Amino acid sequence: MKRRLLLVSNSTLHGSGYLDHCQQHISSFFGKDVKKVLFVPYALHDRDAYTKTARDKFRTLGYDVSSIHEASDPVDAVRTADGIFIGGGNTFRLLKSLYDNKVVTEIRRRVMEDGVPYMGSSAGTNVATVSINTTNDMPIVYPPSFAAIGLVPFNINPHYLDADPASRHMGVSPEHRDRFQEADKSTPCSREQRITQYHEESDTPSVLGLREGSMLLVEGNRATLLGTTKARLFTRGKPTVEYEPGSDLSFLLTDTH
Amino acid sequence: MKRRLLLVSNSTLHGSGYLDHCQQHISSFFGKDVKKVLFVPYALHDRDAYTKTARDKFRTLGYDVSSIHEASDPVDAVRTADGIFIGGGNTFRLLKSLYDNKVVTEIRRRVMEDGVPYMGSSAGTNVATVSINTTNDMPIVYPPSFAAIGLVPFNINPHYLDADPASRHMGVSPEHRDRFQEADKSTPCSREQRITQYHEESDTPSVLGLREGSMLLVEGNRATLLGTTKARLFTRGKPTVEYEPGSDLSFLLTDTH
Secondary structure, eight states, X not given: OOOEEEEESOSOOTTSOTTGGGHXXXXXXXXXXXXXXXXXXXXXXXXXXXXXXXXXXXXXXXXXXXXXXXXXXXXXXXXXXXXXEEXXXXXXXXXXXXXXXXXXXXXXXXXXXXXXXXXXETHHHHTTSSBSTTOOSOOOSOOSOSBOOOSSSSEEEEEEOOOOXXXXXXXXXXXXXXXXXXXXXXXXXXXXXXXXXXXXXXXXXXXXXXXXXXXXXXXXXXXXXXXXXXXXXXXXXXXXXXXXXXXXXXXXXXXXX | OOOEEEEESOSOOTTSOTTGGGHHHXXXXXXXXXXXXXXXXXXXXXXXXXXHHHHHHHHHTTOEEXXXXXXXXXXXXXXXXXXXXXXXXXXXXXXXXXXXXXXXXXXXXXXXXXXXXXXEETHHHHTTSSBSTTOOSOOOSOOSOSBOOOSSSSEEEEEEOOXXXXXXXXXXXXXXXXXXXXXXXXXXXXXXXXXXXXXXXXXXXXEEEEETTEEEEEETTEEEEEESSOEEEEOTTSOOEEEOTTOBOGGGGSTTO
C-alpha cells in the first residue's frame, strides 16, 4: 500500500492567509521530487480564479500548479500527475464534477497503486474518504452517488465544531431532548448530534471530526494527527474519543473502521 | 388550486415547548372539520417516540394523531387522511423514506387536488418545496432524488440564520473573500453564502429563508408570511429582499419563481 495523503480540515485559519497554517506540512508532504501539482478546483464555481489562488500559493512553496479544468482530457491529467491537490468549496458540486469527468476511479488507482501524493482540504478531504455523508455543505447539486474516492476506510467531518453552550437562537427540539441530555441543549442539532444521527443508520463507518487547524497524514498503513487542535472520533455504538495532535491513528486504517 | 399549507421554520422556539409558538396557527389551519391528522415521523430514527411527542401536543389542540409508520399501507393512509403533518429531523432520511414508501406522488395529489391541509415543520417544510437542495441537514442517507413533493414552485431554507459577525472560529477562505466582501467575513460559508452558491447553478428556483419563529401560510394561490420574524428572499440574479411578518408573498406561487 503506497498511499500518501495529507487531509486538511480547512484551507484558511482565522487571522492567516490561504494554506498558511499548513504550509510546512505541504512542503514536507510533496517534498522535492514533485515539481508540479495537479489542482482540482471543481468545488467552486469560478475555477479560473480558484486556480490562480492555489497557483500563487503553491508557487511560494516551490511548486508549479496545473489545473484539471485546463486539461483537454481530465483522466489523462490524472494519469500523468506527480501530485494531486483537491481544494475545498461545496462537497456536492465537487463530487458530482469528479463523477461527471470520470476521474474518481483513476484518482483512486494513482494514489493507491502508484503512490501519487494526494492532498485535500475541506471538501477535498471529504471526497478522499468512504463517502460524503458527513459533509457540512448544502446539497446544491445531486451527485450520482455519495460514495467518494475511498482512499481511507472511514469518514471525516472537516471543520469539526464543538457545541456552543452560549448559543440561544434555537429551541430544544423533542428530537434531541431525550437523546442528548448531556450535550448542548440550545441548538436543535449540534455537529455531534448530526454525526450521531448518521450512526443511527446501519453499517456506517467511523467519523473523524477534524477541528480547524488539524490535519491527518497517512503514509501507507500509518496515520498521524498533525496540527494544533485535537480530533474527535465517533464510532457507531462506542463512546467518542478525543485525540491529541501527534496521535497515532493507524488503527483507523484497518477494515473494522 | 385547492392547496392549503402551513410551512413552519422550526418546531421549537427557544424557551418554549414543542410547537408552542405556532399552536394558534395550527388550530386555525386545521380548523374544526379535521378530527385526525396523519403524522409522518420519517425524519427521526425513533418513530414511536416521535409520534408520542406529536400525538401529545396535537391532543392538547383537540386533534387525534395517527402515524403513517403504524399503518399497514402507507399509501392508503395518505389516501384516507383528513390532514397531514410532516415533522422535522433529518431531511435526507425523510425524503428517502417518503420515496421508499412510495407516498410522494400520493401526498402531492391529495394536497393539490383534494385540498387536504398539509403542515410541515423544518424538514417537513423542506420536502414540501421543489427540492431539498437548500436543507441545512447532514446527508446521512442517499435519497433516489433531491426532488421533493413540489407543493410550491420555490425552495425554502428553514432555520434561516443571519451571519454572525462575532464568529471567529473560521478563517476567510479565498473562495469567499472576493465574492462576499460585504457579507460576514469571519465564517467560510454563512447561510447567505451557501444559498448564493446554490444560485450559481443554472435553473435554480428562488429560496425563501424562513428564520426561526416564522412560517408561511399558503391557501390556493395566496401566500402570507406569519410569525414573529422577517423572512429573506433569494432569487437568482437579483438582490435579496426582506419581508415583514404579514407580508403577501403570493407572487412566489407563480411559475417564474
